[in-house]
Amino acid sequence: MTQTPFSYSRLRDRRDKICSRALRPYIGANIVGATVYDICKDIMAELPATVVETALYDSVRVLAGTQMTQEVAADLSWRIAGNIDKLIDGQPVLNWTRQLGDEIVPVVVDAVRPFKRKKSPGFIFSCRALAGSPCPMIFTQFLSRGSCTAISRTLGFSAPWGAYPYSTAMHFVNLLFFAHIEAARSREMPSFATVSASSSMIKINRKLIEVRCRAKPCPDQFEHGCEFCWLGTDQCEFATHKNTYETRDCAACNTEGFFDPKDNGAVCVRCRYLRNHVECAGNADT
Structure with missing residues (x-):
């Protein structure tokens, strides 16, 4: 598996421009043949010139016969912004249906909740794929308590004796990491057993971790966790x-x-x- 460069700020900026500039005028409109061409033209104005137009067209034309709702526009903006490299290579980007191969995907933890699987206590992580073939779907992954502890330092927590040690899986919410998606494990949804994080991800994560662990004070001066x-x-x-x-x-x-x-x-x-x-x-x- 190859890990491609990833910038969260650049991704969000491009996603927001596609959604607000290119797609907002079409909210509420029925997507028909002529509309597809117009949408592609407006999206292309927000993308690098090296994007292959036919790949973008094939990515958008699957929406023909539907309505451009706010949700559809948001998902399409995510999917295009998170797969610029594929569009440059001439590959259309479509909704995830199955995992065709192993893939390293940047994700953000959308939510965490306690869960027990057989006799193993742990947590269900709801992860949003920020790029790659699953983008922008939210998929779930069970992690045992031991696994949560094991990945904590990879994501930016300190050692137990450090300034911001891992204490609860709830502190993983909104943290970034690379999920190493394995096709063999991904049946109904993407699945991973290995994670990694870039230095830029850890820098973003630490901003949250330091306050949650009270290495830096709560901005509202609360004492509770x-x-x-x-x-x-x-x-x-x-x-x-x-x-x-x-x-x-x-x-x-x-x-x-x-x-x-x-x-x-x-x-x-x-x-x-x-x-x-x-x-x-x-x-x-x-």
């Missing part, structure tokens, strides 16, 4: 979940607790978090 904070990434870049929580009465602890606004359950975030960890620990001992 980031994994227990009610603020989401919609309000704090160091948060470990997306949505800022709301308060409701919890049926488990009988007090007012924090709930994800998209969660209609009766148990607060902290009680669910602690219950999941206790269940995983109990299964590890059986």
